[in-house]
Structure formats: C-alpha cells, structure tokens
Amino acid sequence: MDAIEILRQLKDKGVRFTPQRQAILEFLLETASHPTADEIYHHVKAKFPGVSLGTIYNTLNMLKEHGHLLELSYGDMSSRFDGNPENHYHIVCSKCGRVSDYHRTLIDLDQEVMEQSGFLIMGHRMEFYGICPKCREDEQLN
Amino acid sequence: MDAIEILRQLKDKGVRFTPQRQAILEFLLETASHPTADEIYHHVKAKFPGVSLGTIYNTLNMLKEHGHLLELSYGDMSSRFDGNPENHYHIVCSKCGRVSDYHRTLIDLDQEVMEQSGFLIMGHRMEFYGICPKCREDEQLN
DNA sequence: GTCCTTGCAAAACGTTTGCAGTTCA
DNA sequence: TGAACTGCAAACGTTTTGCAAGGAC
Numbered sequence: 001m002d003a004i005e006i007l008r009q010l011k012d013k014g015v016r017f018t019p020q021r022q023a024i025l026e027f028l029l030e031t032a033s034h035p036t037a038d039e040i041y042h043h044v045k046a047k048f049p050g051v052s053l054g055t056i057y058n059t060l061n062m063l064k065e066h067g068h069l070l071e072l073s074y075g076d077m078s079s080r081f082d083g084n085p086e087n088h089y090h091i092v093c094s095k096c097g098r099v100s101d102y103h104r105t106l107i108d109l110d111q112e113v114m115e116q117s118g119f120l121i122m123g124h125r126m127e128f129y130g131i132c133p134k135c136r137e138d139e140q141l142n
Numbered sequence: 143m144d145a146i147e148i149l150r151q152l153k154d155k156g157v158r159f160t161p162q163r164q165a166i167l168e169f170l171l172e173t174a175s176h177p178t179a180d181e182i183y184h185h186v187k188a189k190f191p192g193v194s195l196g197t198i199y200n201t202l203n204m205l206k207e208h209g210h211l212l213e214l215s216y217g218d219m220s221s222r223f224d225g226n227p228e229n230h231y232h233i234v235c236s237k238c239g240r241v242s243d244y245h246r247t248l249i250d251l252d253q254e255v256m257e258q259s260g261f262l263i264m265g266h267r268m269e270f271y272g273i274c275p276k277c278r279e280d281e282q283l284n
Numbered sequence: 285g286t287c288c289t290t291g292c293a294a295a296a297c298g299t300t301t302g303c304a305g306t307t308c309a
Numbered sequence: 310t311g312a313a314c315t316g317c318a319a320a321c322g323t324t325t326t327g328c329a330a331g332g333a334c
Contacts, residue, residue, distance in 0.1 A: 016308055016313055037298080052316045057299060073215040078298055091261050102255060113244060113270050119233050121272035128255050130263035158288055158333055179323080194291045199324060220323060 003029055006068055015062060023047050024059045028083030034099040036078045089126040145171055148210055157204060165189050166201045170225030176241040178220045231268040
C-alpha cells in the first residue's frame with residue numbers, strides 16, 4: 001500500500017490530504033532506516049523548505065493513532081519511526097543505536113497471552129539488543 | 143541477589159556504596175510496579191528528604207550501564223525502570239500505561255538471531271500492547 | 285587525602301501547544 | 310464556507326550538566 005492510497009483511506013475518517021503529509025509518508029514507506037523525527041524533518045525540508053518540525057510531529061502522531069506507524073523509543077535518544085508496522089522484529093545496536101529489521105515468522109503468542117492475562121492484545125513488539133557487526137569490527141581495531 | 147550484594151560487587155568497579163543508592167536499589171528490587179524516575183524519587187525522599195532527582199538519574203544510569211536495570215521507554219510518557227532485568231516479558235496497557243510482567247519461558251531465540259544477523263546479542267525485550275482488564279471493565283461501564 | 289558522589293540550579297533536549305493565517309473539501 | 314492544517318514561536322516535562330560542598334575508602 002503506497003502513501004497516496006493510505007491517505008485516501010484516511011480521508012474517510014476526516015483526515016485531510018496535504019502535500020506535506022504525502023511527502024512524510026512516502027519517505028517513511030521507502031526507507032528501512034527507522035528515522036528520527038528530525039531526520040524526517042530534514043528530508044522533507046528538501047522538497048518543502050518551509051515545513052516545520054511541528055507538522056512532522058503532527059503527522060507522525062496522526063499516523064500512529066491510525067496504526068500506520070510504530071514508534072520505537074529508547075530512553076537515551078529520540079524516538080525512531082517505522083512505517084511498516086506489521087509484525088516483524090528489531091535488532092538494536094547498543095553502541096551506535098542503529099535499528100535493523102529481523103524477518104522471521106514467530107509463533108503467534110498474542111492469543112495465548114490474551115487468554116492468560118485478561119488483556120485485549122492489539123499487537124506486540126520484540127527487540128534484541130547487542131553490538132552490530134560494524135561496531136564489533138571497530139572494537140577489534142582499537 | 144539483594145541490594146547490598148549488588149553494591150558490594152560494584153565496589154570492585156570503582157562504584158561507591160552510598161545510602162541513597164542502597165535505598166534506590168532496594169526499592170527497585172522489592173517493587174514489581176516498573177516505576178518512573180519521579181516515582182522512585184518520591185519513594186526515596188520519604189527516607190532521605192534531601193535527595194535530589196539528579197541523584198536518582200545518576201544511580202539509574204549507573205545501574206543500567208552495569209546491566210542491573212532495564213529501561214522501558216514509550217514515546218508518550220517518561221521512562222519506566224525494571225530492576226529485575228532477566229528475560230521476561232511485558233504487557234503494556236495502551237489506555238492507562240500500566241506495565242505487567244508476563245512470565246513464560248520462551249524458546250531461546252538469541253542464539254539463532256546472533257547467527258543470522260552477525261550481531262553480538264546481549265539480551266532481548268518483548269512487549270505486548272493491549273487493554274488491561276481494568277480498563278476493559280471501565281469501557282463497558284461507559 | 286583523594287576522588288567519587290551529592291544536592292542544587294540551570295541548561296538542554298525532544299515534543300507539544302497556542303495562535304493567526306492558509307488550504308483542502 | 311468551514312473545519313482542518315500549516316508554520317512559527319513559546320511552553321512543557323524529562324533528563325543531563327556544572328559546580329561547590331560533602332562523604333566513602
């Protein structure tokens with residue numbers, strides 16, 4: 001599903017289609033880099049020099065509320081955003097902060113957790129923490 | 143392992159044993175509530191009226207660096223801290239923000255991820271998102 | 285005695301809010 | 310036309326930093 005299609009669907013919910021939103025969403029869908037709000041801001045600014053950070057956050061929060069975006073936050077740095085929020089997993093480098101995707105079909109635990117906990121489970125997130133190959137290489141050189 | 147034992151171990155790494163640190167760590171170990179820094183601050187303040195928030199953060203960061211603490215952050219609120227960071231899982235209520243533990247021995251994925259990704263995996267975190275029983279009840283009443 | 289830690293205050297940072305003007309439907 | 314959105318700037322809450330005084334070892 002591309003940016004235009006998603007925004008058309010959102011129109012039915014009273015969300016307006018604006019060129020800024022299109023640019024933000026297109027960038028999120030085409031990148032696999034889990035960008036921060038600031039990185040999105042600078043990228044969109046190339047096309048729309050007048051765009052503001054407030055608009056970026058406005059759009060990110062709107063997309064998050066409608067389930068088109070996953071926010072990944074880690075106490076020591078700004079949030080990163082993942083525009084492909086279907087169930088997949090992340091590997092976070094504790095040294096450089098890079099976030100990689102890990103593609104693998106895991107067992108479907110949601111149903112089991114729902115039955116055991118009484119929660120109404122909407123989704124899940126799984127993350128592995130470690131040192132990425134590049135940082136391990138750097139460590140060996142020093 | 144209790145607070146005193148952990149702090150004794152840290153002494154070998156040049157970390158000083160202070161009563162404030164003991165109080166913070168004791169609270170983290172005895173509670174299952176995943177408190178925020180501010181909640182820890184107010185709790186410790188009962189014993190040490192002069193303690194400052196800066197000291198709380200100082201201690202939390204020190205414990206995190208030494209692997210005695212897991213920081214759980216969620217873009218829309220302040221970080222929560224888990225003083226029992228061995229592998230277990232969380233269920234986060236999207237309405238009230240409460241974090242519950244989910245105890246279950248999962249398959250050991252770390253080794254597999256390590257082989258497939260080239261990362262040196264140190265640990266992982268798994269979280270389920272949904273609505274807790276109390277909030278579901280509240281919804282039905284309204 | 286040394287160096288780490290504390291408490292305090294100020295600063296920094298990411299994010300949100302308020303508002304006047306603009307744009308989409 | 311009217312509600313939603315934009316850009317800007319100010320505000321907000323959490324976390325970090327700088328520094329002088331105090332405490333652990």
